[in-house]
Amino acid sequence: MEKILIVGGGYAGFYAAWGLEKKLRPGEADVTLVDPHGYMTYQPFLPEVTAGSIEARHVMVSLRRHLHRTSIIAGHTTSIDHAHRTATVRTKDGALREIEYDTIVVTAGAVTRTFPVPGIEQEAIGLKHVEEAVAIRDQLLTAFDRAALLPPGVERRRLLTVTVVGGGFTGVEVFGELLSLATSMLRAYPELSRDDLGFHLVDSNDRILPEVTDEPGRWVVRHLKKRGAHVHLGTQVVSAADGRIMLSTGESYGNGLLIWAAGNGSNPVVARNTDLPVDGRGLVRVRADLRVGTSDAPVPNAWAAGDNAAVPDLASPVPGARTVPNAQHAVRQGKLLAANVTADLRGKQPRQYLHHSLGTVATLGIGQGIFQYRRLVIKGFPAWLMHRGYHVLAVPTWERKIRVLLVWASAVLFGRDIIPLATVQRPRAAFLAGGDPFAGSDGERACAPRAVAGADEPPADVPAPHGKPELSVVRDAG
Known part of the structure; x- marks a missing residue:
């Protein structure tokens, strides 16, 4: 049988494997998926996990539970040698294992982009994995318990100061959700006041949310400031050492929780440890049909999609545009991967990827959001409902949809759970x-x-x- 290897079990990898199971005939191909976690994380829900609006496990989809005809290897792919059709995998016990394949599908995703800023390695938490979201939530809740025992002053305010670096969708959403959580928690802590909270959003650009137009972006800034937040645009963090943030503007303040959401960095496996062609950003070069290579030089038996691939955006009027790295594209690219790999095995022509955006939507905390589709802009509560409606439909499997809906329904009656489990670490x-x-x-x-x-x-x-x-x-x- 044809041996198909899928590297990574995120959106694109999971949907590619799921689709191949539905499309391939018994005995037509043997599919293996390598992923270090064993589950797919629905990342758009991570900001709500940090705020306690969704249970952590409900944003994770078990690979073994839903991929019944796919061999799952719990490990990290360290290198790909496509010339010899082999990939090296480090399993959880530390052993290196070489896997042979006939066709490879690279969906390893991206990593959090970082910079050589003092204190980042010691202080910052990213937001690409559910474990990070849980740690952020527990750290904030624990800070409230500690701050409640202190008299008003510098140390109390430091504990309750949160800095989010990055004004993209991830950064803005986790910032809005945590601000909403912290504000609501003041009712349970009569010792604390709104003046004890300090929320800072930092971005090096002169605007946030680059996926929306200028005016909706400015409205989000005004909205956050009305809620007591500090938004620093055109600003960089130059130091985060010893629990103190120093900005490029010269401002300095004590900080308790630092969240780093400054965009995507190329996956090291793809950027440095493969013989597949990559561009200057460390992304796999792919054609519009998701085959690796270019129109002039396709790479046989190699496919890629998702955040680790430079996928041409045929829906964009800008020549040479690439699809943005988000779940909306990754899910659809994963489904097309399954169809195109199957078609290629059967000697048929693969289809090109073409997707017109359904719009952009972001949560800014309970009851607050922003939505834009072309010139249509919706703000506030209706946008927040649209955010929840879209993502509960998009999260894979009915089991997960129902679990998320039940948590939301219980929160309407009883509010969010504010019990920290920091000691679970x-x-x-x-x-x-x-x-x-x-x-x-x-x-x-x-x-x-x-x-x-x-x-x-x-x-x-x-x-x-x-x-x-x-x-x-x-x-x-x-």
């Missing part, structure tokens, strides 16, 4: 610290029994037992 901390989950900055505790059954003598650094054996907590020297 250190699950053994309470066990090692004798029931205190907050002991030690990083759970640096050792747990040693005072007596071990069958042992002749206790450990050298633990006193001899008296009476019943018990657990002793020993703080690490560090």
Whole structure:
């Protein structure tokens, strides 16, 4: 059988595999999908996960549950050697495995674009994965608990200051959602006031939301400022070290939570570790039919789509335009990949990718949003309803649609859940610290029994037992 390898299980990869299962006849091809996570994340919902409007697992679609005829390999593709039709995969146990294939589909996605700014590696959290969204939510909720114990002042305000870098859809949506969450939480914290909150949106461009026209973008800025936010346009973060933000304008302030959403960077596997042709941005060069290569030099048996591919935008009047990296394109490109790979296997002509935008829509928090389709602009509550309606229809599988709808319905009656689970990132901390989950900055505790059954003598650094054996907590020297 033809061996088809799909690299990446995001939108494009998941829909490509899902479509191939529906289109391929039994015995026609063997499909393998490599992904480090084992699930597809519906990224447009991540801002709502950070605000507690959607449960984290509800934005994840299990690959194994829905891909019944596809072999799933939990691992990270480290290199692609198309000349020899092999890909190297590092599995979760650290072993390197070489996979042979006949046809490859590259849908590895993109990574968060970063810059060499002091403090970013230590302080910033991205927003491409559900784990990041959960960490952002828990960090903000925990900051409220800590700030409530402090008197009004610099440290309290620092804890409740949030900075989002990046004025694209991801940055603006997570900024609006967290601002909405923080404002609503003040009702549960009578010790705190609106003056204790500090929300900063920073972008190096002179406008936000480049996918909408100028006036809707300016309206979003005015709207956020009315809600107490600080919007810094034409500004860069020059340092984030030691919990302090320094801007290129000279402004400086204490910061508790830093979210980095400054756009996409090329996937290192695609940009540096493959012999497939890439452009200057590190994206795979593809034709309009999603085959790798150019019209003059196609690469046989290689296809690519999604955020790691430079897909021609045939719907754009601008010559040489490429489709923007968003879910609207990735989902449709994934479906076309399945159709075109199947057609190519059967000796038929693949179709070109052509999609006219359905418009752009963004949430700005509970009850607030912005929508634009050509000259039609809708703001406020109707746009927020359109955002939720569109994305609940777009999220894969009826199971996930129903789960999301049920959470939204319960929130109407009971509000958002504001319980933090920050200690889930250190699950053994309470066990090692004798029931205190907050002991030690990083759970640096050792747990040693005072007596071990069958042992002749206790450990050298633990006193001899008296009476019943018990657990002793020993703080690490560090």
